[in-house]
Every structure is written in C-alpha cells, then in structure tokens.
Amino acid sequence: MRKPKVTTQFEKDVKRMERRGCEMQKLSVIIAALLKGEPLDPRYKDHPLKGNYAGTRECHLEPDWLLI
Numbered sequence: 902m903r904k905p906k907v908t909t910q911f912e913k914d915v916k917r918m919e920r921r922g923c924e925m926q927k928l929s930v931i932i933a934a935l936l937k938g939e940p941l942d943p944r945y946k947d948h949p950l951k952g953n954y955a956g957t958r959e960c961h962l963e964p965d966w967l968l969i
Contacts, residue, residue: 903936918966927962 919925934941941947945960950969959969 903938905932905936923963923966928968931960931962931968 915925915928918928931941931945941960945962947958947960949955950957950959954969957969959967961967
C-alpha cells in the first residue's frame with residue numbers, strides 16, 4: 902500500500918471543491934484505489950503527463966476537477 906503525500910495546497914483545494922458542492926465521495930474512491938495500487942475506472946481518463954510533469958499521472962474526477 903502506498904502512502905499519500907498531502908500538501909497544504911491540496912488541503913486548500915479540497916476545501917474549495919467542498920464549498921463548490923462537488924461530490925467528495927468521488928475523491929475518496931479514487932484516492933483509495935490509488936493507494937491500493939488498483940487501476941482506475943476508464944471513465945476517470947487516467948493518463949501520464951508530459952513536459953514539466955513527466956513521471957506523474959492525471960485523472961478527471963469531473964470535467965473541471967482534475968487530480969494530478
């Protein structure tokens with residue numbers, strides 16, 4: 902099982918998404934799957950990034966809500 906690295910910016914972003922009324926359950930499900938090393942459902946469009954973010958991945962919780 903992996904260990905998450907939670908930054909202050911991440912905590913602020915989560916609070917912002919809560920205030921916007923986003924479903925926090927989606928975030929919980931994705932984080933749990935990532936920590937277990939399970940592949941994500943294709944609807945989340947998990948893909949590797951390029952350029953300055955090479956070596957990281959991104960998934961789409963909602964069209965305007967991304968998790969890097």
